Structures are given as C-alpha cells and as structure tokens.
Amino acid sequence: xxxxxxxxxxxxxxxxxxxxxxxxxxxxxxxxxxxxxxxxxxxxxxxxxxxxxxxxxxxxxxxxxxxxxxxxxxxxxxxxxxxxxxxxxxxxxxxxxxxxxxxxxxxxxxxxxxxxxxxxxxxxxxxxxxxxxxxxxxxxxxxxxxxxxxxxxxxxxxxxxxxxxxxxxxxxxxxxxxxxxxx
Amino acid sequence: xxxxxxxxxxxxxxxxxxxxxxxxxxxxxxxxxxxxxxxxxxxxxxxxxxxxxxxxxxxxxxxxxxxxxxxxxxxxxxxxxxxxxxxxxxxxxxxxxxxxxxxxxxxxxxxxxxxxxxxxxxxxxxxxxxxxxxxxxxxxxxxxxxxxxxxxxxxxxxxxxxxxxxxxxxxxxxxxxxxxxxxxxxxxxxxxxxxxxxxxxxxxxxxxxx
Numbered sequence: 001x002x003x004x005x006x007x008x009x010x011x012x013x014x015x016x017x018x019x020x021x022x023x024x025x026x027x028x029x030x031x032x033x034x035x036x037x038x039x040x041x042x043x044x045x046x047x048x049x050x051x052x053x054x055x056x057x058x059x060x061x062x063x064x065x066x067x068x069x070x071x072x073x074x075x076x077x078x079x080x081x082x083x084x085x086x087x088x089x090x091x092x093x094x095x096x097x098x099x100x101x102x103x104x105x106x107x108x109x110x111x112x113x114x115x116x117x118x119x120x121x122x123x124x125x126x127x128x129x130x131x132x133x134x135x136x137x138x139x140x141x142x143x144x145x146x147x148x149x150x151x152x153x154x155x156x157x158x159x160x161x162x163x164x165x166x167x168x169x170x171x172x173x174x175x176x177x178x179x180x181x182x183x
Numbered sequence: 184x185x186x187x188x189x190x191x192x193x194x195x196x197x198x199x200x201x202x203x204x205x206x207x208x209x210x211x212x213x214x215x216x217x218x219x220x221x222x223x224x225x226x227x228x229x230x231x232x233x234x235x236x237x238x239x240x241x242x243x244x245x246x247x248x249x250x251x252x253x254x255x256x257x258x259x260x261x262x263x264x265x266x267x268x269x270x271x272x273x274x275x276x277x278x279x280x281x282x283x284x285x286x287x288x289x290x291x292x293x294x295x296x297x298x299x300x301x302x303x304x305x306x307x308x309x310x311x312x313x314x315x316x317x318x319x320x321x322x323x324x325x326x327x328x329x330x331x332x333x334x335x336x337x338x339x340x341x342x343x344x345x346x347x348x349x350x351x352x353x354x355x356x357x358x359x360x361x362x363x364x365x366x367x368x369x370x371x372x373x374x375x376x377x378x379x380x381x382x383x384x385x386x387x388x389x390x391x392x393x
Contacts, residue, residue, distance in 0.1 A: 033242025050246055057253050062261045076234030087202030095202050096209045098216035099274035125235045143233045160228045167224040
C-alpha cells in the first residue's frame with residue numbers, strides 16, 4: 001500500500017505517525033523554497049518570507065496528526081496551512097477556522113481512495129498546464145498573490161468536481177469510523 | 184450527520200477562502216464547515232489548486248541557516264490545542280464564547296440572545312427562539328447569514344434545520360418562525376443593524392442591538 005503513495009505523502013505520514021525527523025527534513029527541502037517563492041510573489045520581503053516559511057513548516061510538524069491522505073495530497077495540505085498563515089497576517093483578527101476533524105487511531109488506509117485522489121491531483125496539475133496563459137495568470141494571482149479571488153470555478157472550468165467527491169468520500173469514511181468507535 | 188440542504192453560496196465561500204470576509208461572517212462560515220462535509224470538501228478542493236500550483240512553482244533560495252533553524256525548533260513545546268466544540272456549538276462558536284456556555288439575555292417574547300461581537304464591519308449573535316415563536320418581521324440593509332445550530336425555523340425561503348444556512352440580501356423581507364420541538368438556536372451575522380418593519384421594535388432597536 002505504502003508504495004502507491006507519493007514520496008511526499010509517505011514522508012508526511014512518517015512525520016505524523018513516527019515523528020520522523022529525516023522525513024520532515026525532506027519535506028522541508030521540497031516545500032520550503034516553494035513556499036518562500038509563493039510568499040515573495042505575495043509581496044513579502046525576503047526576511048519576512050523566511051520567517052513565515054519557518055512558521056508554516058513548524059505548523060506542519062505540530063499539526064501533522066491532522067493530515068489525512070484520503071482528503072488531500074501533501075502539497076494541498078501544506079498549501080492550506082500557508083494560506084491560513086498569510087491570511088491571518090493581513091487581518092485584524094484571525095480568520096475563524098472550522099472544527100478540526102477527529103483523529104482516528106484505527107483508520108486503516110484505503111489504498112484505492114488515496115490513489116484515486118492522487119491521480120486526480122495529477123490530472124488537475126495537467127489541466128492547469130493546458131490553461132490559456134491569461135487563465136493561468138489569473139489563478140496564480142488568486143492563489144499566490146494577495147488578490148482576493150472570486151468566481152474561480154466559473155473562470156476556469158478545472159475538473160474540481162471529481163476531486164470534491166473524493167474529498168467528500170474521505171470525510172464520510174472518517175465520520176463513519178468515528179460512529180463505530182463512539183456511536 | 185443529518186442532510187444539510189442550505190449551503191454557503193460560492194461567492195461567500197470564495198471570500199472566506201481568500202480571507203476577506205469580515206469576522207462575523209467568517210465565524211458563520213467556519214461553523215457551517217464544521218457541520219457540513221459538502222462545503223468542507225468544496226473548500227479542500229480549492230486547496231488542491233493551490234497545492235498543484237505550489238508543486239509546480241520554482242523555488243526561491245533559502246538562507247543558509249534555514250534548515251538548522253527549523254530542525255532546532257522541532258523540540259519546542261507544541262502550541263496549545265484549539266478550543267473544541269461542545270454540545271450544539273461547534274468549535275468556532277465555542278471560541279467566540281470563550282469556551283463557556285452562552286449567557287443569554289431576554290429580548291422579550293421568550294426570545295433570548297447573546298451578542299458575540301459587534302464592530303463597524305458587522306455583528307454576530309446567538310439567538311434562541313422558543314418553538315412556534317416568530318422573530319419580528321424585518322428587512323436588511325445588507326447581508327445576513329443565519330446558521331441553525333439546534334431546532335429549526337421556516338420562512339418564505341424554506342425550512343432550515345441544524346447546519347442549514349440562510350443567506351439574506353438587501354431585498355428580502357422575511358419572517359422566520361421557529362419550528363416545533365427544541366428551541367431554535369441560531370448564529371446570525373449581519374453587516375448592518377436589522378431594520379424592523381413595525382415602529383416600536385425599530386425604536387427599541389438601539390436598546391436591544393438587534
């Protein structure tokens with residue numbers, strides 16, 4: 001089962017389950033320079049971008065228990081942490097966050113579900129590269145720069161529908177497991 | 184969880200994702216996401232776009248000591264865990280309540296409320312309406328989001344149960360009536376004081392801050 005996971009997802013799970021520092025180091029090497037590039041594009045100065053990268057990666061270490069490969073790939077999950085961090089820097093009060101999903105000790109990984117989500121993430125990446133330049137630029141502006149985005153779904157027609165149902169499946173699974181433990 | 188049929192509109196979810204929603208509305212969206220797998224999945228699907236862009240981004244050079252800094256920081260104690268939900272109140276509402284049960288104030292007619300926050304951008308309150316009771320008819324001068332946490336209410340827009348959100352814009356004049364059973368507890372965010380259609384409630388508005 002583990003062989004079907006991407007290296008990054010496997011490293012993140014090793015951090016989650018075994019507090020594996022070497023795996024965390026590999027995640028840092030992969031994501032930290034990309035996060036810094038994203039923060040620089042968003043208008044942060046070099047020193048602040050470095051500090052925020054440290055904050056975000058430290059949050060990855062502490063929040064790893066929340067990572068669920070049925071619902072997100074490693075990049076999407078880490079992106080979400082970085083996005084929240086940047087939003088809160090720009091706000092007077094931190095943005096309210098939804099209740100964290102419960103951690104389920106007994107949840108056996110569902111290889112088919114995880115693999116399908118990873119494949120759809122790959123297809124999404126391929127679809128991104130086929131976008132017209134102005135659409136790709138608009139997406140980068142919306143997700144990397146500090147421009148409030150609206151109507152992303154209308155703008156691009158990216159294949160998010162299947163990804164939504166995959167994530168929904170992952171959530172359903174988790175709730176179902178929870179009911180078995182605490183009906 | 185029960186089936187939720189009234190969700191967060193796409194433009195408001197986009198604004199939440201972008202972090203541009205005023206505090207009061209952000210809490211209602213976060214509370215709805217806590218109860219609604221559908222909208223949580225919509226939000227997480229948006230993160231997949233961000234993740235795909237992040238994966239494809241060309242990295243920027245880090246300072247030479249960046250890796251040593253992070254590895255040294257791993258042993259620091261973790262931050263305190265966030266406040267958890269309790270009873271009918273999901274975590275973001277408990278956070279607004281400071282982790283304590285609501286301290287209701289009587290509004291008249293058996294209706295109770297607690298104001299959670301109020302500033303120039305909007306106000307956020309919990310309302311508790313006895314079964315069968317109507318909230319006075321009112322129109323809005325802006326946007327109102329109302330999330331049901333317990334019981335139900337109905338108005339010209341339909342029936343709303345736990346987890347459902349009613350989105351009311353300027354033009355809507357509606358008269359919510361609480362359904363039978365448990366009192367209807369809802370979380371309501373407005374960006375302008377409500378405007379009541381009857382004269383007396385309007386005069387009382389500054390007093391009750393409703």
